[in-house]
Amino acid sequence: DTGVSQNPRHKITKRGQNVTFRCDPISEHNRLYWYRQTLGQGPEFLTYFQNEAQLEKSRLLSDRFSAERPKGSFSTLEIQRTEQGDSAMYLCASILTGELFFGEGSRLTVL
Amino acid sequence: AQKVTQAQTEISVVEKEDVTLDCVYETRDTTYYLFWYKQPPSGELVFLIRRNSFDEQNEISGRYSWNFQKSTSSFNFTITASQVVDSAVYFCALSEFAQGAQKLVFGQGTRLTINP
Numbered sequence: 050d051t052g053v054s055q056n057p058r059h060k061i062t063k064r065g066q067n068v069t070f071r072c073d074p075i076s077e078h079n080r081l082y083w084y085r086q087t088l089g090q091g092p093e094f095l096t097y098f099q100n101e102a103q104l105e106k107s108r109l110l111s112d113r114f115s116a117e118r119p120k121g122s123f124s125t126l127e128i129q130r131t132e133q134g135d136s137a138m139y140l141c142a143s144i145l146t147g148e149l150f151f152g153e154g155s156r157l158t159v160l
Numbered sequence: 161a162q163k164v165t166q167a168q169t170e171i172s173v174v175e176k177e178d179v180t181l182d183c184v185y186e187t188r189d190t191t192y193y194l195f196w197y198k199q200p201p202s203g204e205l206v207f208l209i210r211r212n213s214f215d216e217q218n219e220i221s222g223r224y225s226w227n228f229q230k231s232t233s234s235f236n237f238t239i240t241a242s243q244v245v246d247s248a249v250y251f252c253a254l255s256e257f258a259q260g261a262q263k264l265v266f267g268q269g270t271r272l273t274i275n276p
Contacts, residue, residue, distance in 0.1 A: 151197075
């Protein structure tokens with residue numbers, strides 16, 4: 050499968066724990082995005098990378114969130130000291146030109 | 161600020177009926193892109209169409225058609241002769257052209273259920 054790959058697909062954690070999600074974009078895609086989708090809502094933009102540079106961050110991305118894309122390939126999204134409000138689907142997307150290709154998402158449940 | 165409104169939260173129809181999903185957007189930009197995505201239960205957002213603000217021609221792709229009307233800031237999506245496999249959540253989205261970064265603003269989505 051040469052699409053956007055995300056893992057883990059599901060993560061259940063206790064409040065206060067740290068979690069990390071990984072996204073492997075389509076190999077030649079130089080731009081990578083993270084979105085968050087809560088139940089019953091549309092996805093909301095979190096952050097964007099061009100190659101390894103993080104070029105934009107939404108105000109939704111609090112200090113507890115950090116994203117990286119070392120070497121411009123895969124990306125990680127870490128959430129520290131999780132809160133119940135962090136429960137959501139975290140979607141990764143990549144693009145070279147044209148349209149965004151989305152992964153199947155990583156669903157986080159914070160108990 | 162940009163905004164996308166999908167007023168229909170849920171729609172349920174019987175197979176073979178035609179169904180239209182409404183999308184109204186707000187932007188101050190003169191150049192922008194509009195999109196429709198489909199989200200099946202698996203969660204992956206599937207791209208359906210992209211339209212730039214200068215192209216108001218309606219588009220048809222098989223059973224799918226899109227009606228872009230700049231005068232009313234609407235970009236509606238019609239499925240003709242619906243099928244059970246069309247059941248999904250559908251999202252309309254807006255992107256600024258100048259950014260080139262595909263930072264999309266999504267509507268809340270319309271959950272479409274096609275009953276056999």
